[in-house]
Amino acid sequence: MELMKEISERRAYRILSERPVPEDAVRRILEAGTLAPSCYNNQPWRLVAATGTALVALRAALSEGNAWATRAPLIVAVAVRESDDCRLDDGRDYALFDAGLCTMNMVIQATAEGLVAHPIAGYNPKKAKAALGIPKDHVLITLVVVAWRGSAEAGDDGLLAPWQKESESSARERKPFGERVSMDRWNLG
Numbered sequence: 001m002e003l004m005k006e007i008s009e010r011r012a013y014r015i016l017s018e019r020p021v022p023e024d025a026v027r028r029i030l031e032a033g034t035l036a037p038s039c040y041n042n043q044p045w046r047l048v049a050a051t052g053t054a055l056v057a058l059r060a061a062l063s064e065g066n067a068w069a070t071r072a073p074l075i076v077a078v079a080v081r082e083s084d085d086c087r088l089d090d091g092r093d094y095a096l097f098d099a100g101l102c103t104m105n106m107v108i109q110a111t112a113e114g115l116v117a118h119p120i121a122g123y124n125p126k127k128a129k130a131a132l133g134i135p136k137d138h139v140l141i142t143l144v145v146v147a148w149r150g151s152a153e154a155g156d157d158g159l160l161a162p163w164q165k166e167s168e169s170s171a172r173e174r175k176p177f178g179e180r181v182s183m184d185r186w187n188l189g
């Protein structure tokens with residue numbers, strides 16, 4: 001099983017197509033999310049896949065810099081309640097961590113389907129939660145914007161800032177490996 005292809009080909013692309021995502025692919029993406037590991041198998045994530053009228057309401061909650069996401073035919077909301085997962089005495093709370101594991105599973109599955117899956121934090125959480133009926137005591141930790149990649153011309157529709165258009169074809173930016181990873185012992189800044 002070779003996963004490095006999906007992991008390295010995944011990018012936070014923003015030029016999207018409005019072409020619908022097939023229902024079976026939507027199902028596989030959501031199922032991949034629910035197959036993630038979680039503390040004590042608590043499975044704290046709650047996923048709301050917005051495709052229809054809910055999506056129209058959700059678009060209104062996106063921040064200005066995420067106007068590009070209004071083209072997406074699918075947005076998956078990832079919500080958790082801290083009390084639904086492990087909370088250890090030393091301050092380690094695992095709900096958000098487990099929501100991240102769930103999110104990444106969905107992102108990788110979507111990438112394997114040939115789709116763009118772009119998690120975002122730029123939205124009004126109150127408005128977004130209201131659009132989807134997410135209870136107040138849940139944190140809406142991310143929206144995963146899912147779509148087929150759009151054509152280069154679709155990038156000229158005014159939804160992307162110039163830097164966002166540029167980043168579509170720019171090299172991936174990462175800190176040097178050795179600045180973030182060490183073997184056996186902390187050897188990091």
Ligand SMILES: Cc1cc2nc3c(=O)[nH]c(=O)nc-3n(C[C@H](O)[C@H](O)[C@H](O)COP(=O)(O)O)c2cc1C
Nearest residue numbers: 010011012013065066119120121122123142172173
């Ligand atoms: C938690 C989180 C929040 C993000 N929020 C936004 C966002 O609101 N808008 C956006 O355009 N990109 C957002 N991104 C995408 C990141 O900017 C992107 O992943 C990062 O620049 C690295 O680029 P790459 O994913 O192509 O490697 C977010 C990513 C994560 C994980």
